[in-house]
Amino acid sequence: MTSSRRTLALTLVGALTLSALAACSSSDDEAAEGDTAATDEAVTIQVAMDEGLEQGAIDAFNERIEQFESEHENITVEAQEYNWVGTTFTADLAGGTLPDVFTVPFTDGRGLIERQQIADVSEQIAELPYAGDFSETVASAGQDADGKQWLVPIAAYGQGLHYNRALFEEAGLDPDAPPTTWDGIQEAARTISEKTGQAGYAEMTTSNTGGWILTTLVYSLGGRAESVDGETTTATINTPEYTEALEMLRSMRWEDDSMGSNFNHDWGTSHADFAAGKIGMFISGGGDYGNLVTQNAMPEADYGVTVLPLEGSDPAVLGGGTLAAVNAKATPAEQAAAVEWIDFYYMEKLTDEDAAVADAQVTADQGQPVGAPVLPVFDKATYDESQEWIADYVNVPLEQFAPYSDNIYDQPLAAEPPVATQDLYAALDPVVQAVLTDEDADIDQLLSDAETNIQGIIDAS
Amino acid sequence: MTTTVVSQPPDAPPAHAPVSSIMSARRRRRRTPVTWVRGGGLSTLILGLPLLVIFGLFSWFPIVRATVMSVQTTNLVTAPVYVGLDNFTAVLADPLLGTAVTNTLYFALLALVFGYPAPLVVAVLMSEVRRGKGVFSALAYLPVVVPPVVAVLLWKVFYDASPDGVFNTIVGWVGLGPFPWLQDPSWAMPSLVLEATWAAAGGTIIIYLAALTGVAPELYDAAEVDGAGVWRKVWHVTLPQLRGILFITLILQVIGTAQVFLEPYLFTNGGPANSTTTIMLMIYNYAFQFGDYGKATALSLMLAAVLAVLSTVYFKATSSWSK
Secondary structure, eight states: OOHHHHHHHHHHHHHHHHHHHHHHHHHHHHHHHOOOOOTTSOEEEEEEEOTTOOHHHHHHHHHHHHHHHHHOTTEEEEEEEOOOOHHHHHHHHHHTOSOSEEEEEHHHHHHHHHTTOBOOOHHHHHTSTTGGGSOHHHHHTTBOTTOOBOSEEEEEEEEEEEEEHHHHHHTTOOTTSOOOSHHHHHHHHHHHHHHHSSEEEEOOOSTTHHHHHHHHHHHHTTOOSEEEETTEEEEOOSSHHHHHHHHHHHIIIIISOOSOSOOOOOHHHHHHHHHTTOEEEEEEETTOHHIIIIISOOOGGGEEEEEOOOOSSSOOEEEEEEEEEEBTTSOHHHHHHHHHHIIIIIIHHHHOHHHHHHHHHHHHHTTOOOOOOOBOSSOHHHHHHHHHHTGGGOOSOHHHHHHHHTTGGGSOEEOOOSSSHHHHHHHHHHHHHHHHHOTTOOHHHHHHHHHHHHHHHHHHO | OOOOOOOOOTTSOOTTSOHHHHHHHHHHHHOOHHHHHHTTHHHHHHHHHHHHHHHIIIIIHHHHHHHHHTTEEOOSSSOOEEOTTHHHHHHHHOHHHHHHHHHHHHHHHHIIIIITHHHHHHHHHHHHOOSOHHHHHHHHHHHHHSOHHHHHHHHHHHTOOSTTSHHHHHHHTTTOOOOOTTSSHHHHHHHHHHHHHHHHHHHHHHHHHHHHHTSOHHHHHHHHHTTOOHHHHIIIIIHHHTHHHHHHHHHHHHHHHHTOOHHIIIIITTOSTTTTOOHHHHHHIIIIISOOHHHHHHHHHHHHHHHHHHHHHHHHHHHHHHO
16 A cells, blocks of 8 residues: 555544544433433433343333323333343443333442442432332442432341251251251251251352342341441451451351352352252352242242341441333433332332232242342331231241241341442452362452452452 | 766766666655545545544544543543543552453463363364254254353353352262352353353354364374374364464453453352453443543543554464464
């Protein structure tokens, strides 16, 4: 190529690149510019609808949309299939492909707020009639450091110990009397392992779940992962509670050999193996029954769940749940409409009898579980009242939930570590993995290194 | 004798300039937009435009964008903030970086020691087969046809660490195991390399087989006349004849292993205890686990710089062979 042609080509490429940059910039700026739209402006929003629904459920969802649109003539609602998936969520968020209304787990709420990756709709949320009635612990998952509610908590649970009743019986244990102490859990795990050949107890270790479950253990032993004093947050990882939790895991793994042979469990594989009868006990959210029975085909009769033993000084159950968020790229008018939808679709069934019954009926018709115990988003009295509304549609074996539901409401609930939650859990994954895969792992050194690492993450955030 | 002064235009080359320079200068002088169009420049540009647009959008633009993002704090939602080289220093200060680099080099080393010779050995053996060579070629190439993700998930089942896992059952037949495969920091990386070697060997075997057909049979005949056995024929004939292709596959393998991602991501997600966390997995985690695209692109650029050096070596080596 001669120099003049090369120059021409380079000029062309440069212009192309600049125009592409400009095009990209302009699209980025649209949402940022916004306008002071009035709430009665005609607006269209995309809202999350669970992926993979059967036609009946889709029809029911569309019916809800029609109801909403008839009440809000200026708002057009379009359903968009969405489920929160950790491996794709960040890319969807960055790519702007999320619907205007979507849901995230409690663990992600604080991080999204800190990074301002969702819309600040706290003013609209504050105007909802029940805005001041949220359970304090539950609400905190969707609040910023100043207490402004950016996300709406729509469901809550406390961590629980799920156990396989069939394996309990096979091992000669009473499935109606699950262990109530950590020593009891260790003993039961050993028995199940010896008598059935399956993992007596399994622990999630990857994709941040290792840190999540380890911290759950630590909370139940009276520890915490972070200490907040004003604007100063300190990592409290190298503590007796973390050491005790890891020593317990090490004992189960290397002395009892009661944890099976897979130490690479994430949320999905742990649930799949538990449902398949390969795991006797494991810790996860107390509201996982639906996933286990419907998506992992666990026999209903095999399922059992109980509360975590609380020991030590100031122990607590780590809470979790689901938050509804509004896309940061939505215009002010779309944001206002999005909050209206959240109020209508997610919250009305918690506060209004007709909406609760209609939702339970559709859910039951689809063969989905209705009535599995969860934690109240507001207060226990409101929750109990809503359970009474839907009593006719409850289709889960409530007696198998009794060890959990009889105790969970009396246990103190604690929110997740407030700063850099997911980063903290991620930094603890290798610690759990090391203890479970290296018999000579130095727990003190691991915790010391992790604390230094996490403190750096906290300071940076 | 009189001297004739010949007037020259100011931009004319001196009279003593070489002929080629004079011709070149005339060509430059005559070029105008009209001559450029008549010379086919416009049609060339029009024909090349789709290529330029596609390359610009999907290849060059991401590179430019990544370079810009590497000096920004950005999550692609809020407005980016220029931070200079902070992302680079933060990545270099990340305690995990040393582990990731070491693991990547370890993977490359294992792949080099075990994965690199294996296809050559298989290819040489297959070249000696007189009947059914096509069947063996098809069998060797079969793993390449299996989608990589499917292959990894299959092997993940095979690597079940319990005594009744597939591989543990097989090694149990000869009194070995059970082995922890993916469940032990010292076992995990070799297990990944084993699968990666199985998955990639087929393509390399086919390349070697093709190269082996180019080795003159007379060389083997001469070696046999000289009393050479199989090993001496391979050492003194086959390997020298394949020297060029061997070096190319070596460079390509080194570049490929530096970018290893699929196996650690799907098999172990970097575990146990970061024993399989590689540079590419770290980049992925920066971007898609923590949404820190600045750090992700900074580390990507640093990796690209290292690979550029390797590529330069590759180009220099291959260009010298082609002369």
